[in-house]
Amino acid sequence: MSQIHLRPVQFVDTPIGQPDGAVARLAGGMQWFAAYEVTEDGRRRTVPVADIGALGERAAHLHGAITAPRAPLMLGERTLRFDQPLVAGILNVTPDSFSDGGTHGDDAAGAAEAGFAMGTAGAAIIDVGGESTRPGATTVWEGDEIARVVPVVERLVRGGALVSVDTRKAAVMEAALAAGAHLVNDVSALLWDERSAEVVARAGCPVVLMHSPDPRQGGHGRVTYRDVAVEVFDWLEMRIEAVVAAGIARSRILVDPGIGFGKSLSDNLALLNNLAIFHGLGCPVMLGASRKRLIGALSNEAPVAERLGGSLTLALRGAEAGAQLLRVHDVADTAQALRVWRGLRDRALVG
Structure with missing residues (x-):
């Protein structure tokens, strides 16, 4: 039943x-x-x-x-509150990411400056990634990923930024956390590397669990859903229970429905239209839809660099559905859109 x-x-x-x-x-x-x-x-x-x-x-x-109100996350001397939507700025230090691969090359200082600029523009947290997870991307050796990520994390943390590390590898998590990263964002929901849950539990750091249909194989396997929102909800519900059993506090877990990972255009649109269902998991919700393929599919195959309008539409859709964290490339534009959205909400609340 x-x-x-x-x-x-x-x-x-x-x-x-x-x-x-x-x-x-x-x-x-x-x-x-x-x-x-x-x-x-x-x-x-x-x-x-x-x-x-x-x-x-x-x-x-x-x-x-x-x-239930979502408890704030205490991250060192900083606090991340979830009573309004926040922006997480995407900072890729990879040569082959689908959107901005190769932008920063081996320039850790330049990448960190780009991260600080995101913070100034309105990002509450900077999400640093050293491996592309686009379809068909080559798996990066953990040593290379660490070499890309750690120098950037160190600079950002020294400058006072809140930093998450976007990785599915336990060794990279360990190195980034040792460098000062505050949060782990794992597209495999701690399933790709068997040591990941242990690393996160030992660190006591928050973690984002993202849904994908085949997290151990890269996340882009295609399945047929009868009711994608319900099935993704059930999968995340089971992952939360497993992660809690592994020693990670439920209050330190965030969830992400995994837009674009092993899902058709119809699936992605259904998830976005039903996004509010995921609040039933009792965890803050992250939405990562920025510049994704579905935007191009709905706008005459617009290339990645021409998907700002669609990205803002989806970010505001997330805000309307109560998503607490919006993971985006275009921080300044998204932050401005959210400020206007909040102004409208504030005015509406007083009649």
């Missing part, structure tokens, strides 16, 4: 003037909603928030997870 899944729907501008219990706040953030789309046994129906208690223990658990 399938389990119930809940997706917040019927968002409202403000709770002011609403009857008691008629609306709920989404994950302690800036969005309020009045109902759930309930999925059970392949069927969907809409249920008012006030009536969710009649649906049983599973629904009550999901409702509690969806509405």
